[in-house]
Amino acid sequence: MSELLRLEKVTVRFGGLVAVSEVDFHVAEGELVGLIGPNGAGKTTLFNLVTGVYTPTTGRICFEGREVDGLNSSAITGMGVARTFQNIRLFNSLTVLDNVVAAFNLHLKSGFFGALWRGAAFRAEEAQIREEALSLLEIFGLREVAQTPCRSLPYGDQRRLEIVRALATRPKLLLLDEPAAGMNPTEKVELMRLIRFTQERFKLAVLLVEHDMKVVMGICERIAVLEYGRKIAEGTPSEIQKDKRVIAAYLGEEVADA
Amino acid sequence: MGPRFLLLISVAVMGLVSFLFTGHPELSWPLGQVDDYLLNILILAGINVILAVSLNIVNGHTGQFSLGHAGFMAVGAYGSATLTQINGKVFLADLSFLGNAAPTGLFVLSLLAGGVFAALAGLAVGLPSLRLKGDYLAIVTLGFGEIIRVMIQNTESLGGARGLAGIPPHTSLGWTWGISLLAIYCVGSLVNSTYGRGFLAVRDDEIAAEAMGVNTTRYKVTAFVVGAFFAGLAGALYAHFIGYITPEGFSFLKSVDVVVMVILGGMGSTAGVTVAAIGLTFLNEALREAEQYRMVAFALLLIILMITRPQGLLGGLGRWLPGKGGKP
Numbered sequence: 001m002s003e004l005l006r007l008e009k010v011t012v013r014f015g016g017l018v019a020v021s022e023v024d025f026h027v028a029e030g031e032l033v034g035l036i037g038p039n040g041a042g043k044t045t046l047f048n049l050v051t052g053v054y055t056p057t058t059g060r061i062c063f064e065g066r067e068v069d070g071l072n073s074s075a076i077t078g079m080g081v082a083r084t085f086q087n088i089r090l091f092n093s094l095t096v097l098d099n100v101v102a103a104f105n106l107h108l109k110s111g112f113f114g115a116l117w118r119g120a121a122f123r124a125e126e127a128q129i130r131e132e133a134l135s136l137l138e139i140f141g142l143r144e145v146a147q148t149p150c151r152s153l154p155y156g157d158q159r160r161l162e163i164v165r166a167l168a169t170r171p172k173l174l175l176l177d178e179p180a181a182g183m184n185p186t187e188k189v190e191l192m193r194l195i196r197f198t199q200e201r202f203k204l205a206v207l208l209v210e211h212d213m214k215v216v217m218g219i220c221e222r223i224a225v226l227e228y229g230r231k232i233a234e235g236t237p238s239e240i241q242k243d244k245r246v247i248a249a250y251l252g253e254e255v256a257d258a
Numbered sequence: 259m260g261p262r263f264l265l266l267i268s269v270a271v272m273g274l275v276s277f278l279f280t281g282h283p284e285l286s287w288p289l290g291q292v293d294d295y296l297l298n299i300l301i302l303a304g305i306n307v308i309l310a311v312s313l314n315i316v317n318g319h320t321g322q323f324s325l326g327h328a329g330f331m332a333v334g335a336y337g338s339a340t341l342t343q344i345n346g347k348v349f350l351a352d353l354s355f356l357g358n359a360a361p362t363g364l365f366v367l368s369l370l371a372g373g374v375f376a377a378l379a380g381l382a383v384g385l386p387s388l389r390l391k392g393d394y395l396a397i398v399t400l401g402f403g404e405i406i407r408v409m410i411q412n413t414e415s416l417g418g419a420r421g422l423a424g425i426p427p428h429t430s431l432g433w434t435w436g437i438s439l440l441a442i443y444c445v446g447s448l449v450n451s452t453y454g455r456g457f458l459a460v461r462d463d464e465i466a467a468e469a470m471g472v473n474t475t476r477y478k479v480t481a482f483v484v485g486a487f488f489a490g491l492a493g494a495l496y497a498h499f500i501g502y503i504t505p506e507g508f509s510f511l512k513s514v515d516v517v518v519m520v521i522l523g524g525m526g527s528t529a530g531v532t533v534a535a536i537g538l539t540f541l542n543e544a545l546r547e548a549e550q551y552r553m554v555a556f557a558l559l560l561i562i563l564m565i566t567r568p569q570g571l572l573g574g575l576g577r578w579l580p581g582k583g584g585k586p
Contacts, residue, residue, distance in 0.1 A: 073468035091462035102455035106471030115451035
């Protein structure tokens with residue numbers, strides 16, 4: 001397994017606040033890695049660093065050996081990093097299908113003039129994209145609702161649609177930001193199955209930020225723990241569960257003579 | 259009916275009408291002589307359609323609030339007039355090989371020049387200012403429109419504040435509506451494609467659009483340039499219709515007029531803004547008797563619409579072209 005994403009001593013400061021501090025971290029091809037930590041530990045900030053929303057103050061982020069810090073989000077997505085959002089961010093005025101179609105933009109051959117001229121090549125490509133988008137939706141059980149406005153979907157379906165949309169960019173690494181948030185236990189079990197399935201079917205590496213320990217411990221091969229922007233532990237789920245510093249971060253230190 | 263059909267029609271209308279009636283602008287309606295007054299209103303309506311449809315790609319589809327459309331219109335009007343009026347004799351001599359069609363040929367060139375100048379102005383304004391959002395962008399574009407106007411006012415070779423008179427009246431109904439259809443076709447085709455979903459994605463959520471690989475800056479600038487190009491064409495048509503242009507005619511109020519058409523018709527609905535542009539042109543004429551109370555009527559209309567249909571006349575009713583999969 002070769003290395004896909006590498007963070008070297010990445011630090012980001014917002015004024016006096018150090019949101020992420022000297023984090024070293026990597027994700028290998030096809031790996032399913034979890035990223036956990038108490039609220040405000042810097043998990044989403046780390047996602048935003050990897051996807052180019054923020055630029056690290058110091059340190060380096062490489063994807064497939066190429067440095068990505070300083071690039072536009074869209075350029076990084078073009079390299080093969082796609083993400084979902086903690087608060088769902090779909091294109092609300094579009095249909096379910098068009099949400100996915102919009103994400104095909106990246107690999108589009110016919111651009112501005114193609115759309116104006118509408119020649120045979122353009123029409124063939126449009127039809128092919130539509131077909132691909134529909135079959136992606138089919139895999140995730142959303143084909144039935146392809147023509148409905150995405151904002152009228154139930155919450156769980158919207159989360160799934162976000163994953164479909166991210167997959168349409170043909171990523172090598174998929175970042176999922178709290179996909180289980182607001183889901184009930186049944187939906188969570190279904191989500192775990194879905195994430196595993198996606199990883200295997202599309203041969204992706206997945207980096208998962210999640211608060212729900214059942215989900216994280218259930219599917220991740222490796223887990224990294226952040227606290228106050230620092231990485232305090234990394235290992236297999238069973239190692240993490242026993243780690244003293246992790247327990248302290250979540251539950252507090254044991255006090256000697258209480 | 260495929261969308262290319264519309265393109266064909268628009269080119270045919272322009273070609274046929276300009277061929278049949280070269281040098282006879284008063285005969286510009288294919289059916290023969292039409293009441294002059296009605297003809298003038300129809301031409302004005304066509305120009306307004308071009309303006310509204312082209313502003314719609316910026317304000318409606320891409321969700322950027324521009325208040326500088328009159329500025330681009332001015333660039334197009336003055337840009338084209340420099341070819342036909344200021345340097346008309348020189349250029350006509352250059353085109354003498356076209357024989358009788360030379361004035362029409364020059365007019366076509368001047369239309370293109372107006373569009374291209376305006377598009378370049380759009381690029382120059384768009385590149386730095388589209389980093390801004392919402393109100394800030396509105397203020398910058400408003401400022402740009404005023405800068406253009408004041409610059410023209412102080413350029414003696416363009417007639418300064420006195421304006422530019424004696425522009426040859428080439429604009430006919432055929433030209434105007436041909437180009438209107440062209441604008442509708444272009445905006446409709448652009449938006450109704452995988453490429454064009456990018457504009458809508460930018461409008462709905464810029465952060466998500468970036469994360470899905472849509473280069474938001476490029477899309478915004480593209481929308482701006484396309485909008486400016488057609489505003490320039492509209493300006494050129496206007497100049498060669500009225501025959502006399504002044505910087506005052508392209509003031510901030512003209513930009514507001516176009517914004518009202520877009521809001522009234524429904525942001526992002528090509529059919530809606532077309533209807534609104536035509537309707538408002540006629541309403542403006544119908545209320546000519548009422549003089550200054552016209553503006554009161556417009557304001558009332560806007561208020562009523564905002565209360566009853568905040569999405570605009572035809573907003574949210576699906577897009578026009580090409581009809582399939584366009585339901586919201």
